Amino acid sequence: MLTFDAAEVDGPFAQRCRKADRAARSEINPGPIEVTNTSSSEDGDVAHVEPALLDAVPGIYPNMLEDLAETAGGDDDGLSLHDGITLSHVMQGVLRHIEGNCTDPVAARHALDALERPFIQFVMRPVDQTGSAAHGYSSYSVVDPEGDDEDEDERDLGERLHALEPGGHLLLRGSQARDGDSHALAVSVTRLTEARVQVNLFNSNGWREVARHDNLARFPAIGKTVSLEDASAALTSLSDGVIERPEAFRSSRGRSIWRSVTGAAPLSAWLRSVDPGSPLQPTGQRMTPQKGGDCAIEVEFAWLASVLPEADYKLAKAHVLNVLTKAAVANDLDEPVLQRLRERVTSSLSAHAMATGS
Structure with a gap:
């Protein structure tokens, strides 16, 4: 079993500490967080991590997630109502998967109940x-x-x-x-x-x-x-x-x-x-405004951030993005889209680690 762990606040973690007024803390204890793999190319590119997650959300297949993956990866042509319903199913599957490990399982259950309603x-x-x-x-x-x-x-x-x-x-x-x-x-x-x-x-x-x-x-x-x-x-x-x-x-x-x-x-x-x-x-949380045309996804994340503790939200977000990353691989999407999704997964995991160690 591989784990994502950071014993000291360094690099991007130090930046997160400064933003969150946590400069005095020099150590964190994030879990560890189970991950499926780490990967790096032979030419020494930065390694990425992916959280252990459902291989598939019930009833959802990679070809159904192509537009969502492209949009979350920065290549946006707009999303349909059907895409929004599909994203809701992904978020439901994620919350079911992590509910027992959340810092506030009751809040996770209320969020899941809301998503399961019509x-x-x-x-x-x-x-x-x-x-x-x-x-x-x-x-x-x-x-x-x-x-x-x-x-x-x-x-x-x-x-x-x-x-x-x-x-x-x-x-x-x-x-x-x-x-x-x-x-x-x-x-x-x-x-x-x-x-x-x-x-x-x-x-x-x-x-x-x-x-x-x-x-x-x-x-x-x-x-x-x-x-x-x-x-x-x-x-x-x-x-x-x-x-x-x-x-x-x-x-x-x-x-x-x-x-x-x-x-x-x-x-x-x-x-x-x-x-x-x-x-x-x-x-809810203070957040950077969306950078592109991905409002249909980002507004769902904004809602999730308002109803879950920060650590649970960041872990749920990492899992959702990881599902889309797997879909991007399955649909053979362009490398910049895949790279951006992997970066977002890693960023969400590091933010989860920071929140867990607070």
Whole structure:
């Protein structure tokens, strides 16, 4: 059995320590983390490590993962709804695989439960009412990966929220679309108590365009705690209502921000209107905004980072990326894509080691 281990903070680990204000720590104890292999070429290229993982996720085959692997490896042509459902199945398989070894198995189970629920999708598009400038509106649909019809009453988002147990999550995948362009977003509602919930919005590009404070700009997740009833009513309005453009977006610059698909201003305006006296706050982990067109994958990772401890999230991410790496090999994808995926697996493992040793 091979293991990935780092007895001392050195090189990239030292950089992670500085970023995380851990400069005083000189040693970590990450596990060790089991790995399937290490590899290096004969000409001395840097070795890569891969976490021990499922050889295949049940019902998912390498040819189904080609587009996901290309996108995660930096070669993006956009992803379909089917790709999103496939990614959810991969994440489910990963969480089942690592649940018993997580630092917080209960959190992992809640995340898995959320992913196993029917896939809910909403789309926000501009709409012009009575000659006024464009507003944002959303519509949603329930997508059942198994192809079974659901009872109409079960499609109501408010009812779904009331059915959650404390600690459970309701996850909605969404996007903002305009003029043929589209950007992936997500909404997650977590039941805290019988009467209170946490509503989080996810934008892997960050919230720089709509942030009123700099501390929101580099967080992919922002949110607020509201009553269960307010959240239920808000979800109902999200499914069939029009989001009016606030006064703050009436200026020339504001209109530009409102129309930007990556800014997600209509979605943030929707949540600001829920219990208006409660401000939006950054939630989850501070992360680097996405570097390319991989928003459909990165927004899923952003959500996972918000519901799992850092060590568990990084390990889950390494496993997901490793599944895509195996798919890249099976589909004979270009070497730069494969190289990037291997680098991302290794980076996630090193971050897991740091978090485990904290």
